[in-house]
Amino acid sequence: MENRCAIEMKGITKCFGQVVANDSIDLSINRGEILALLGENGSGKTTLMNMLSGIYQPDDGRILKDGEEIYIHSPREAYGFGIGMIHQHYKLIEVFTAAQNVILGLNDGRMDLKAANEKVRSICQRYGFEINPEEKVYDMSVSQKQTVEIVKVLYRGAEILILDEPTAVLTPQETKKLFAVLENMKKDGKAIVIITHKLNEVMEVSDKVAVLRKGKYIGTVNTAETSPQALTDMMVGRAVTLNIDRPKYDNPKKKLVIENLTCLDEEGVKKLDSVSFTAYTGEILGVAGISGSGQKELLEAIAGLYPIKEGSIRLVGNDGSEKEIVGLTPKKIRQTGIGMAFVPEDRLGMGLVGSMGMTGNMLLRSWKKGKGILVRKKEPSELAEKVLEELEVVTPDINFPVRRLSGGNVQKVLVGREIASEPEVLMTAYAVRGLDINTSYTIYNLLTEEKMRGAAVLYVGEDLDVLLELADRIVVLCGGQVAGTVDARTATKEEIGLMMTQFNTKEGE
Amino acid sequence: MAAEKTPLIRLAKRTEMKRSSMWMIRVGSILVALLLGCLPMILTATNPFSAYGVIIQGSLSRPVYLKQTIRTAIPLLGCALAIAPCFKMKFWNIGAEGQITMGAVAATYFALFWHDRIPHVPLLLIMAFTAAIAGGLWALIPAFFKARFNTNETLFTLMMNYIAIGIVAWLQGGPWEGRKGSQLIPMFSDSARLPTVFGVNCGWIIALVLVVLMYIYMNKTKQGYEIAVIGDSVNTARYAGMNVGWIIMRTMFISGAISGIVGFIIVSGANFTLYSGVADGVGFTSITVAWLSQLNSFAMIVISMILAVLEKGSNTLQTRMSVPASIADIITGILLFCMLSCEFFINYKLIFRHKENKEEGV
Numbered sequence: 104m105e106n107r108c109a110i111e112m113k114g115i116t117k118c119f120g121q122v123v124a125n126d127s128i129d130l131s132i133n134r135g136e137i138l139a140l141l142g143e144n145g146s147g148k149t150t151l152m153n154m155l156s157g158i159y160q161p162d163d164g165r166i167l168k169d170g171e172e173i174y175i176h177s178p179r180e181a182y183g184f185g186i187g188m189i190h191q192h193y194k195l196i197e198v199f200t201a202a203q204n205v206i207l208g209l210n211d212g213r214m215d216l217k218a219a220n221e222k223v224r225s226i227c228q229r230y231g232f233e234i235n236p237e238e239k240v241y242d243m244s245v246s247q248k249q250t251v252e253i254v255k256v257l258y259r260g261a262e263i264l265i266l267d268e269p270t271a272v273l274t275p276q277e278t279k280k281l282f283a284v285l286e287n288m289k290k291d292g293k294a295i296v297i298i299t300h301k302l303n304e305v306m307e308v309s310d311k312v313a314v315l316r317k318g319k320y321i322g323t324v325n326t327a328e329t330s331p332q333a334l335t336d337m338m339v340g341r342a343v344t345l346n347i348d349r350p351k352y353d354n355p356k357k358k359l360v361i362e363n364l365t366c367l368d369e370e371g372v373k374k375l376d377s378v379s380f381t382a383y384t385g386e387i388l389g390v391a392g393i394s395g396s397g398q399k400e401l402l403e404a405i406a407g408l409y410p411i412k413e414g415s416i417r418l419v420g421n422d423g424s425e426k427e428i429v430g431l432t433p434k435k436i437r438q439t440g441i442g443m444a445f446v447p448e449d450r451l452g453m454g455l456v457g458s459m460g461m462t463g464n465m466l467l468r469s470w471k472k473g474k475g476i477l478v479r480k481k482e483p484s485e486l487a488e489k490v491l492e493e494l495e496v497v498t499p500d501i502n503f504p505v506r507r508l509s510g511g512n513v514q515k516v517l518v519g520r521e522i523a524s525e526p527e528v529l530m531t532a533y534a535v536r537g538l539d540i541n542t543s544y545t546i547y548n549l550l551t552e553e554k555m556r557g558a559a560v561l562y563v564g565e566d567l568d569v570l571l572e573l574a575d576r577i578v579v580l581c582g583g584q585v586a587g588t589v590d591a592r593t594a595t596k597e598e599i600g601l602m603m604t605q606f607n608t609k610e611g612e
Numbered sequence: 613m614a615a616e617k618t619p620l621i622r623l624a625k626r627t628e629m630k631r632s633s634m635w636m637i638r639v640g641s642i643l644v645a646l647l648l649g650c651l652p653m654i655l656t657a658t659n660p661f662s663a664y665g666v667i668i669q670g671s672l673s674r675p676v677y678l679k680q681t682i683r684t685a686i687p688l689l690g691c692a693l694a695i696a697p698c699f700k701m702k703f704w705n706i707g708a709e710g711q712i713t714m715g716a717v718a719a720t721y722f723a724l725f726w727h728d729r730i731p732h733v734p735l736l737l738i739m740a741f742t743a744a745i746a747g748g749l750w751a752l753i754p755a756f757f758k759a760r761f762n763t764n765e766t767l768f769t770l771m772m773n774y775i776a777i778g779i780v781a782w783l784q785g786g787p788w789e790g791r792k793g794s795q796l797i798p799m800f801s802d803s804a805r806l807p808t809v810f811g812v813n814c815g816w817i818i819a820l821v822l823v824v825l826m827y828i829y830m831n832k833t834k835q836g837y838e839i840a841v842i843g844d845s846v847n848t849a850r851y852a853g854m855n856v857g858w859i860i861m862r863t864m865f866i867s868g869a870i871s872g873i874v875g876f877i878i879v880s881g882a883n884f885t886l887y888s889g890v891a892d893g894v895g896f897t898s899i900t901v902a903w904l905s906q907l908n909s910f911a912m913i914v915i916s917m918i919l920a921v922l923e924k925g926s927n928t929l930q931t932r933m934s935v936p937a938s939i940a941d942i943i944t945g946i947l948l949f950c951m952l953s954c955e956f957f958i959n960y961k962l963i964f965r966h967k968e969n970k971e972e973g974v
Contacts, residue, residue, distance in 0.1 A: 408850055435855035445851070459840070466837065467852045475831045541815040 107133045108169075109263050109294040110186070112154065115164035117150055117515035124150040128320040129163065130313055136283060137295045139309035139326070141302075143338055143539040145509065148298045149191075149317040152265045152554065156188035157181035159446075170172030170464050188265040193248050197238045202236035205255045205551035219258075229553055231323040232288045234279075243394065246277040253284070263294040270304055272394055282308045300338075302331040303568070305385050316340055325454060339540055347547050347572045350555060352385025357419045359405070359528050365414065366400050374400040376583040378445035382528070382559040387550060389574030389591060390563040393603050397446055398563045401531045405561075406445045407433040418443070419529065444526035446535050448563075454517045457506030461487035463497065464505055465520055490519030494545065511542040517545060522553060530561040535569070547573055567596045579603055615854040633722055634958055641954035642762075642947065649943040658935050664852035670928025677928075680813050685920035686815045687712070687874050691898035692905070692912045693819070693826045694870035697863050698737035700830065700907055702843045705864065707754065707769025707896030708871045711747040713888075715872025716879045717780060718746035718887040720797065723804035723879070724788060725939040730805045739804065740876050747872020748865040750776065755864030761858030773895070781888040788886075797886045814883030820913075822870065839863055873896070900944070904951050919944060 110132040117125040123224050125147045132138055142148045153159045155166065165172050168184055171193040177571040181188070182190050202219045206207040224234035234243070234250045248271070249269065256264055262450055270278045282577040285295055285308060301303060303313055303346040308324060314337040321337050324517045375397045382388045390398055403409035407415055407428065418441040425438050436443060447453040455464050465483035473479050485500040492517040498508055505516055514534070521529065531550065535543040550573070554560050574591040579602040586602040628943050650660035671681045676968050677774040691708050698705035719739040728737060767894035783789075783797065790798035806813040839860050842849045874894070901919060905911030927941030 201730075326651050406851070408847075432853065432855075433851065434855075437853060447851065449847070452845050456841050456844045456848055463840075466840065467848070470834055470837050470852070476835065478834050478837050479833065582809050 107135065109134050110336065111167040112151070112168075113165045113167065114164070115151065115366070116161050117147075117159060118218070123318050125154075126159075126318045126320075128315070128318075130323075132294045133311075134262070134294045135289055135292050136310045137289055137297065137308055138323075139305040139312045141294055141305055141312050141334060141338060142313065142315035143300060144511075145317075145539065146315040146535050148315055149267055151315070152188060152267065152296065152298060155181065155186055155263075156265060157186075175475060175549065182259045182261065183380065185260060185262035186265070187251070187259060187261030187263070189252045189256060189267065189269065191250050192268045195248055198239065200237050200239055200252070201243075201251045202578070203233050204240060204251055205258045206238070207255075209259070213215045222258060223254055226254050230284050230291070232258070233282060234541060243251075245272045246281070249273070249281070250284075257288075259377050261293075263296070264288065265296045265298070267298045268300075270299065271299060271302065274393060274603050275596050276604070284585075295512055296396065301488065301566075302334055305334065306331060314338055321508065324412045335455075347544070347569070348551060349572065349575070350551070352557070354557060355385045357385035358382050358384045358423065359561075360417045360419065361405070362415040363402060364401070364416060365406050366397075366409055367412050367421075368400075374583050375404065378580075378583070378585050380585060380588060381579050382561060383416055383560050384591070385554055385555045386574055386575040387560040387562050389570040389577035390561060390571055390580060391567060391577050391599055391603060392580035392586075394565065397578040398532065398580060398602070400497040401580070401585075402445065402447070402532050402561065402563060405528075405530060406443065406447075407423060407431055407436045440524040441528070442524055443528045444521035444524055444530070446514075446521050446529075446531040448536075450513050450517050451506060455505055457512065460500065460502035460504060461496070461516055462501050464516055465490070465523075468520060468524060486520070486523055490523065491515065493511045494519045494549075503562050510537040511539055514546070515536055515543070518549060522549060525556070525558075526553075527558055528561070529558050529562075532563045533565060534562065536565070543569075567599055571596065620904060637954050638928075638951065638959055641950040643949040645943070645950035648946045648950070652939060652942050653935070656935060656939070658933060663933065663939075664930060665934065666929050666932055667922065667925030667926075670932070671925040675811065675922065681884070681917070681924040682812050684923055685916045686813075686819050686881075687878055687894045688898050688901050688919060689912055690819045690822060690874040690877065690914040691871055691894050692901035693822050693909060694867045694897055695902045696875065696907045696909065696912075697830065697836075698867045699902055700837045700843050701860065701863055702765045703755075703758070703860060703864065705751065705753065705754075705769050705867055706766060706899065707772045708898060709891045709893070710769070710773035710824045711750050711868040711871035712875040712891040712895055713773075714774040714877065715743035715747035715875030716886055717776075717909070718742040718872065719873075719876040720788070720800075721878050723800045724798065727801045729805045730803075732807045735770045735803055736806065736880065739880060740873055740908055743872040743876035744869035745872070748869035751864045751868025751871070752861060755861045765898060777888050777891075780886060780890065784887060789945040794974075800884045802879065804880060805884055806877065813877070814840060815877035818873065818877060822873075824910045826870075830909070834873060834952060835859075835862070900948055904948065918947075922947075923934050923955045931959075951969070 112128060112130045114129065115125055116123070116126045116127050122283060128151060130151070134369050135580045140152065142372050150159065154161050155175065155180045156297040157180050165224060166171070166175065171177065173184055175184060176378065177604065196207065199207070202223045205223055206214065206219045206383055220236040226232070232250050232254060234254070240248060240251065269281060273281060289295060294589050297309065309326045311323055312326055312329065312334060313323040314334065315337055321406065348573060361381070362379045363377040364375055364379070365373065365377055367372050378401065390401070400409050401474050412431050415427050418424050418428055418439060420441060426441065428436050456467060462484040465486045466478065466480065470478055470482060484501060490496060491498065491501060496512050496515045498512060505513055508516070518534065538546065550560055550562065562574055571594065573589050576588055577591050577594065579586040579599055580586050581603055589599065646664070653660040653663050670799050690711065693709055695705055704744055719742065722739045722742060727768065730738065750772065754772060757763040757768060758765045785795050788797045790796050800821045806815060808814065809817060824905060830839070838849070838854050840857060841852060841854065842856060845858055875890065878890060895921060901912055901915045905915045922940045922943055926937045929939065930937040
């Protein structure tokens with residue numbers, strides 16, 4: 104086991120404009136070891152690894168492979184050095200088979216598909232992957248697609264594998280399988296880096312943890328000698344409590360009743376299939392599911408932005424009267440008098456106007472107000488000041504284009520505006536995606552406050568740990584259908600994970 | 613060592629930039645364009661300095677020249693104002709040419725057949741009004757199909773131009789033909805002509821009023837806000853409860869109406885008749901004006917004047933130094949190229965390998 108060190112990065116610095124993404128970082132990656140690269144969003148993890156895989160070149164610093172300095176100008180050259188990266192977004196051709204995708208872009212003269220199939224099969228056997236090289240990619244599940252990406256890298260002879268947030272789209276069961284495969288590769292002497300911000304996974308799978316914070320290298324620790332709390336403190340730079348307060352609201356009432364809601368997309372494919380559930384005041388109703396199970400369509404349908412085939416969506420007033428809102432435009436829904444707020448998944452593409460400042464974005468809710476043809480900017484600019492202060496938005500000016508703010512601040516502007524209308528129904532889609540731990544907890548607290556104010560909160564989330572801690576009940580979606588509703592206080596992650604996939608397997612048979 | 617391995621020039625996105633340095637870059641790009649413009653002149657064996665001198669002299673030095681230059685600038689300015697809201701909405705209306713033409717047709721109808729029955733001022737008002745309606749309706753057709761069936765507005769508006777021009781060609785040789793066989797529509801009588809103020813037809817007053825109105829419309833009104841939101845993201849507009857299709861149609865109507873008024877100014881203030889080339893490329897050149905001025909109404913005054921100076925001046929250039937007038941088109945092209953590429957330098961900066969190493973050495 105001599106010369107275990109595969110890659111050494113010394114004093115790596117990378118700037119984007121005035122933003123220092125990586126500030127003289129030293130990192131060594133060892134063979135036969137799984138290194139977790141931990142850090143909050145925007146701490147520079149992906150940037151650092153992109154420099155290893157040839158996507159960026161460092162402004163300063165050196166990369167050594169087996170003690171020799173190397174320069175990596177492109178992903179192809181990175182493969183030449185035995186470095187392969189599996190990105191968060193898969194880059195596969197859907198109509199090709201697994202093996203065709205694997206050999207795509209290889210320049211070895213002629214294409215021998217038979218040999219490729221064989222080689223893919225042998226790689227699968229060696230590490231315990233479960234894919235058929237002749238299966239078309241469009242028939243594959245997300246985790247199988249990920250497997251194809253990993254095989255692609257191994258096929259090219261990679262000794263050093265980098266996985267960028269590999270578990271973000273996987274169910275708990277699939278994650279377990281992936282980790283087993285990673286263990287096998289580790290035993291085979293490969294060096295593995297996983298980029299992640301999920302602490303429990305770090306603890307489960309890694310041998311060492313390297314922590315980055317705001318572009319700076321904080322340190323590397325042995326996983327066995329550390330704890331989630333200690334790692335969080337390293338990530339954030341100060342002690343943070345990781346508990347979400349979940350108070351109980353007295354006297355919940357029906358607020359939103361959904362019955363047999365069915366929606367088709369433009370191609371006529373069922374996105375929602377007779378979905379029924381009821382949301383109550385004073386509760387956070389979590390919505391779980393593999394991404395693309397109909398969460399987006401569900402919220403947009405309720406907001407009046409997605410065409411509804413059949414079914415009923417009723418808002419319940421304080422006096423108990425029910426108002427049908429199917430078929431109404433967002434404007435008409437607003438006129439029912441039952442306030443609804445919506446924090447969509449696509450913040451800049453749907454919730455905000457990127458080129459405008461905070462004031463212009465606050466105006467998005469109130470621009471129609473008042474008589475005459477002129478817009479009134481006084482109220483929204485006051486609201487902008489208020490949101491700026493209360494949610495501690497970092498912006499040079501309330502008229503600074505929100506597109507150029509960081510992800511966390513963009514989300515604060517959006518959530519701040521939606522909450523300011525004191526909605527009775529508050530819908531959020533992936534409200535903390537891409538946000539750092541502090542901002543995430545700010546959002547959790549705000550949602551809990553809204554719940555205790557008596558709002559019915561619909562929380563679509565992807566992190567099951569958070570859903571179980573934050574929500575009161577959880578509706579699990581699977582392939583556009585409701586797989587079940589569980590009590591978040593008693594349910595387990597495994598239980599929900601099974602529900603998330605159960606309908607898919609039924610359909611597959 | 614490292615120097616040989618890093619690329620010669622790298623791009624880096626700028627984070628922020630002062631307004632003043634932004635304008636410095638823009639002015640700089642105009643100077644670069646003027647320098648580059650020397651090249652074709654040298655190639656045609658003309659002294660660039662005297663050529664630029666003649667351009668300036670021939671367009672601004674005497675009141676007569678200045679009036680002619682302003683006359684060229686008026687339709688450019690008016691039409692750029694018309695296009696601005698569409699472009700803000702990211703609706704690529706390149707059909708101003710046709711909208712101008714249809715406005716001119718409507719104005720001409722009243723100028724030809726009603727001039728003896730309606731007194732001067734009401735006649736002009738009716739001409740302007742109907743020109744606006746005609747231009748607006750012409751623009752409404754592609755907008756309707758965009759809103760209803762999501763057709764491609766760029767192709768649609770472009771094709772509408774040729775239909776409009778074709779209609780005029782037919783009128784010219786058919787129902788509105790003056791002397792048989794002349795293929796010409798008769799000249800307007802005096803009562804259908806725009807009065808002059810300070811020696812130029814009063815279209816310049818209309819254009820300046822439109823500048824102010826358009827500025828207010830785009831920046832202060834609810835409708836201007838709606839346009840800006842749609843331009844940024846259609847989904848956000850729907851999310852905010854805006855009726856996107858309706859707003860597209862309304863904005864296009866307004867845009868077409870202003871183009872129609874420009875058509876009225878051209879026939880009633882400059883040409884005093886209608887022919888198929890009435891728009892004379894104004895609908896396209898004004899895209900350049902709108903784009904270079906970043907859709908800012910007041911900047912449009914300056915840009916349309918610069919383009920008018922180039923055009924008028926190069927006509928003088930042709931007569932005095934026998935340089936082809938198309939040199940103005942070349943310079944306009946270079947100017948456009950430089951000003952658009954300067955936006956690139958506003959967003960990005962270049963890092964040279966050499967410089968970086970020096971910095972490292974220090």
